[in-house]
Amino acid sequence: MVVGQIDAEDRPTYPLKTQFDEDHNLIRSLLEKLYKSAEENEDYAVLLECFRSFEECILKHFDMEESEIKKLEWNDDVAAHIEGHKASHDSLRNALIYTSDQFDKKRSSKEIPNVIVLLPQTYFDELESWDIEMEKLLCGHNEAKCTD
Numbered sequence: 001m002v003v004g005q006i007d008a009e010d011r012p013t014y015p016l017k018t019q020f021d022e023d024h025n026l027i028r029s030l031l032e033k034l035y036k037s038a039e040e041n042e043d044y045a046v047l048l049e050c051f052r053s054f055e056e057c058i059l060k061h062f063d064m065e066e067s068e069i070k071k072l073e074w075n076d077d078v079a080a081h082i083e084g085h086k087a088s089h090d091s092l093r094n095a096l097i098y099t100s101d102q103f104d105k106k107r108s109s110k111e112i113p114n115v116i117v118l119l120p121q122t123y124f125d126e127l128e129s130w131d132i133e134m135e136k137l138l139c140g141h142n143e144a145k146c147t148d
């Protein structure tokens with residue numbers, strides 16, 4: 001196991017775990033496709049399509065996570081988590097809006113926005129650490145479904 005990461009099998013389970021795991025796998029593969037298309041200098045239309053697929057999927061996922069954590073019984077830990085987790089989602093939402101604007105501005109020149117710089121891996125590392133904390137809270141919310 002890599003230090004700082006938790007193996008998927010070691011993570012606790014909760015009602016929407018399967019859905020969230022599937023979303024995370026899809027988001028990861030769409031991001032890899034986006035980065036790969038940028039590295040291989042694919043043209044504007046290809047990059048834009050990859051970006052839109054990624055954007056649509058991750059925005060839907062953020063909304064679903066936020067609505068799920070808001071169902072948790074309120075306490076200081078949950079309140080602090082919601083605030084931090086949502087702020088992390090909002091950083092990426094803002095980066096997506098900015099990147100989308102860049103695509104719009106460059107539509108006529110077909111110049112390609114630098115998606116690897118605009119949507120760096122560091123965002124996703126931070127998002128993952130919030131999700132790990134969220135999983136623990138969701139698991140505590142429904143102990144009957146916990147594996148540990």
Ligand SMILES: [Fe+2]
Pocket residue numbers: 062065085089127130131
């Ligand atoms: Fe999240």
Ligand SMILES: [Fe+2]
Pocket residue numbers: 020024061065131
């Ligand atoms: Fe997530």
